[in-house]
Amino acid sequence: MASNGVDYDNGGVKPLGISNCYDLKQLQLLYSNATIKPAIIQNRFYARTGYDKSIRAFCKQQHIIYQSFWTLTGNPDVLAHDTFSKLAIKYQKSAAQLFFRYLTQIDIIPLTGTTSKTHMREDLSIFDFELTVDDCAAIEQIL
Ligand SMILES: NC(=O)c1ccc[n+]([C@@H]2O[C@H](COP(=O)([O-])OP(=O)(O)OC[C@H]3O[C@@H](n4cnc5c(N)ncnc54)[C@H](OP(=O)(O)O)[C@@H]3O)[C@@H](O)[C@H]2O)c1
Incomplete structure (x- = not known):
């Protein structure tokens, strides 16, 4: 106590x-x-x-x-990977948003911080789309 x-x-x-x-x-x-x-x-x-x-x-x-x-700071190579470039076109989301969304779909809570209003809006708008099983598998391949 x-x-x-x-x-x-x-x-x-x-x-x-x-x-x-x-x-x-x-x-x-x-x-x-x-x-x-x-x-x-x-x-x-x-x-x-x-x-x-x-x-x-x-x-x-x-x-x-x-x-x-x-999550972002420690993974520049992951975020720059081709997989994210392709998914960014498909979902119209940034690599950071896709990575955060992927993590929430596999039951990880990603913590982040930002000094940018734009980034904050992006970070908060990751629940209006869902990655397919195949797209999650493609991301898993690069981790
Ligand atoms: N337990 C521990 O030992 C420990 C240690 C470190 C941190 N933490 C916790 O983890 C939290 C997260 O900190 P972190 O540094 O690990 O977070 P992070 O997500 O690895 O990095 C945050 C950086 O990413 C940028 N960012 C945020 N959203 C973005 C976006 N949508 N697109 C592009 N860049 C983006 C930010 O820069 P801008 O300002 O330019 O957006 C910021 O510099 C901290 O608040 C703290 O609570 C815990």
Whole structure:
């Protein structure tokens, strides 16, 4: 319990999460030992960690929400890939929008930030279209 009396048991603290955990064994150990299980994991989403494939599989199994950061910053090559150029024409959306939409369709919550009103509008308008199964598979190929 915190000194101000606010804690998880009396509802003062909502779901608890962890961040920057890239080791599946570490996550599994934490999960099996913690009384209050992590509800969310927030990780850098990029090639160096293999896009956290095994971590994400574990999250899915345990109903842990996976949030990505560095989604745009850490993936310039992905965003510049031909696949996104083709999909941009088909859906009339930018590579960033397509990537964010893809991630939401595979149950990832992408975090982002912007100083640009245009980008903010773009980032918020990703739910007025849906990528087909084939288009999702094409994106998965480059991750
Ligand atoms: N847990 C952690 O350790 C940790 C670490 C880092 C960040 N975070 C969280 O993650 C959030 C996201 O930060 P991030 O840097 O990782 O985000 P990001 O999506 O990788 O990068 C944001 C950058 O992308 C640009 N951008 C945003 N929307 C765009 C769009 N539609 N088209 C083109 N460019 C676009 C922005 O530039 P403009 O301003 O030019 O639009 C901004 O510089 C942060 O707010 C923070 O809460 C957590």
